[in-house]
Amino acid sequence: MATESTSGGDPARTMALLWRSPDGAGRRPGPRPGLDVDRVVAAAVELADREGLAAVTVRRLAAELGVGAMTLYTHVPGKGELVALMHDAVLGELYPEPPAGDWRARLTAVARANWDLYVRHPWAASVGTGRPVLGPNLMRRYDLELAAVDGLGLSEVEMELVVTVVGGFVRGTVGGLHDKDAAERDSGLTEDEWWAATEPLVDRVFDAARFPTAARVGPVAGNELGGYSPERTFEFGLARLLDGIAVLVER
Amino acid sequence: MATESTSGGDPARTMALLWRSPDGAGRRPGPRPGLDVDRVVAAAVELADREGLAAVTVRRLAAELGVGAMTLYTHVPGKGELVALMHDAVLGELYPEPPAGDWRARLTAVARANWDLYVRHPWAASVGTGRPVLGPNLMRRYDLELAAVDGLGLSEVEMELVVTVVGGFVRGTVGGLHDKDAAERDSGLTEDEWWAATEPLVDRVFDAARFPTAARVGPVAGNELGGYSPERTFEFGLARLLDGIAVLVER
DNA sequence: GGCCGTCTCCGTACGGCGTACGGTACTGCC
DNA sequence: GGCAGTACCGTACGCCGTACGGAGACGGCC
The missing domain is CATH 1.10.10.60 (Homeodomain-like)
Incomplete structure (x- = not known):
């Protein structure tokens, strides 16, 4: 990514x-x-x-x-x-106050804080982490996010994995937002304009018999979500992910 | 991303x-x-x-x-x-056979197929999706992945969201793999070599009292996972995500 | 007060990039 | 045989990151 x-x-x-x-x-x-x-x-x-x-x-x-x-x-x-x-x-903009509340509130705060950060600075999601640059604010984030999942009876490795998974999910999902921005900026077309120009081209090649489920779901989802909607994806995915983590925490 | x-x-x-x-x-x-x-x-x-x-x-x-x-x-x-x-x-390498089995097996197959694809072609995860390029193979993937969550009693929008969330999670997590590859390629250092060179610099500035949870969890996780481990993150995160989707599907 | 060593600022230049433009040589059709 | 349309590609332009070296400002020391 x-x-x-x-x-x-x-x-x-x-x-x-x-x-x-x-x-x-x-x-x-x-x-x-x-x-x-x-x-x-x-x-x-x-x-x-x-x-x-x-x-x-x-x-x-x-x-x-x-x-x-x-x-x-x-x-x-x-x-x-x-x-x-x-x-x-x-x-450095993250967590003026450490995440508080029960574990679910804390993890929600973690996800939302990162999401908001990437909304303000979409480019930040595309900075490589292969060799993390161990600056003070990265350290602080790492520390506070681990603290948000501390005391739940998870092992150290599980704590690290939960934090990484939530972070990866946010980055992956916000990537869509970043792509949209970038595409709009350097094509000069809004998503609606782009789709209006693209749809006839798709119709020419799209075969509903070959892609039956896409043909059924695509238009409904497209209309209801108003095109690709990273925000909805984030909210929906976060809810699912937290439900899944709950299974682990409350076992 | x-x-x-x-x-x-x-x-x-x-x-x-x-x-x-x-x-x-x-x-x-x-x-x-x-x-x-x-x-x-x-x-x-x-x-x-x-x-x-x-x-x-x-x-x-x-x-x-x-x-x-x-x-x-x-x-x-x-x-x-x-x-x-x-x-x-x-x-086009995806899904020689459509995902089969119960919904969990199908969704696992979807996630794993995408993961394997991005392992073979790490660069593919960094191709922008802001204006999806509506080629035949993207269409086919979209169709087959929607079909994998069809018949579960989900609405069209929920189907789309589930597929997008799983895809976003895989892309986000595989991003770490891609970063590692890229970093290793253009620094010429393996992760171990890099960490050996970096650790003394970190020790000079790291204050365990300021970052207590990181100081406790970091070393344990680092040792046990052998550094950052996208594979473990993927397996762990997928399990959590599927557990969360199960709550929705089996409600 | 004068000098020295160091620092900030930056003009020029080099080897990369994507690609616009125009030229040349080849070939199927009338 | 000529023509039109195509494949190939050399040259050049305006970008990029940055190596190098020079000019001028200034603090510390004599």
Whole structure:
């Protein structure tokens, strides 16, 4: 699912940036910086929210900040690290308060908080997690989400699996939202307009006898859900998933 | 989640290619074609399986086929359409036989078939679905998966939602696998090597008092699962999801 | 006060990408 | 035999990320 890599240069440098570790020395000689990591990252997040992660190019971002392209490399080692910093930055929006209530309320809060985050920052769902960038906000999320399933009599492994499954479900489902946004942005067509243009083409090839169930269900679902509806899918799927976890928890 | 767009040129041309509609005329004047769509798509799929979707560039693919870069444009309108054709092509591997058995067996078969497909073709999980490319194999999948949840007393909308949720879960979970592959490929480090290099950096900043649950669960889960384990997540999550769907079906 | 070393900023350039355009050579039909 | 339509593809354009090196600002030291 995720396509945007975050790997790149020196991991120690990346970690230092993520945790904003002071580099030891105080004011050094040289001109006063006109820019800092936080401003760069904030502008990048804002740009990605507005026009998608693909619009965040070094030149574009630099122009938006009113500096030359290569200036960004003074503050950030490279594009990969920038994306990592953006990702950890938006994760910082999660859980102003830790999830509370009974386990079902807590897990619902976890799912909904992640969903809302990805709605605000759709690009964030496509940041690769193959080598998780272990920033402070990712750590905090991991900790709070595990805490949300603590004390239920689950083993450590089960706790980890529950959290991962819920997270994977949210990411998988929100991916549809992200795709819709991206498609609308770079085709300039709303879903209705697209379907109006596509339907006649489908009719020409679609054989109801060959796809009987699709022919019966597709139109009904399409009408009732108003096309593909990630929100409905999220609500429905979350309810099913929680019912399934209940079987495990309340056994 | 998905980042690879498939949009682009004339939808009618794309549909004709996907459905391999004969274009009416027989042999036309001109040199004998040395290449056709199927060979291009097959080579692209093979290359993507081997080195990831990012390795499928027009120049690279053309070189692999022993032709000039621009030659590909004779057979395929553009990169977007190529990806669409690749996607529909691998979907053709699904369901040599329709899922059979009771509903739980059928839905398990659906989930596992998609999982196996994405294991064979990890890049396929990152092909955007914002404007689904309505090829014959996507249609067939949609039809067969809906049929797998037919006759359970679910409404049309519920049928669609169940299928979408299961699909979203599989895609979301397999995303982890894809990320791992991609990260290993372009960092050259296995997960163990990466963790060995990263752990000391984490220890320097990680504060067990600040993240108590993570400090307790993380190491246990890490050891027992051998790092992040998408396979275990899939098995565990599928069991929970089916239990939850059972509550709906057997109400 | 002057110098040195370091830092910020950034112009230029390189090798990639997708693909528009136009040219060339081949071939089926009249 | 000529023509029209096709397959192939060299060149070029505007993007991308970023390596490299130079210019100018500034703190610390003498």
